[in-house]
Amino acid sequence: GLPVVGSPSDLSDFEGARAGQAEMGIQALGYEFNRTEGLTAFCFNRSTGACARIKTDQGRYADVTMLAYDEC
Numbered sequence: 001g002l003p004v005v006g007s008p009s010d011l012s013d014f015e016g017a018r019a020g021q022a023e024m025g026i027q028a029l030g031y032e033f034n035r036t037e038g039l040t041a042f043c044f045n046r047s048t049g050a051c052a053r054i055k056t057d058q059g060r061y062a063d064v065t066m067l068a069y070d071e072c
Contacts, residue, residue: 009050011043015064019056026052034072044072 011031014022023033031043031052043052051072055063 009045009048010066011052011054011064012066014054014061017061019059019061022061026054042067042072044069 009029011026011029014026017025026043027033030045030047031050032046034042034044036042039056041054041056043054044050049069051067051069053063053065053067053071054061
């Protein structure tokens, strides 16, 4: 399932953030960077089962999309 927007598992607020700074915040929420495909990273939170796809552009998180857990 997808996390509810605005819940502690939702990473949407990181969209537009600087990648280097936001990475620590994402990890502090319990996410692990699972894999990458070019400039796209997939993050998984083992405790909540939440998954996020994060596309980076020019050093910022240009698109943060929450996905179903099985897509991580």
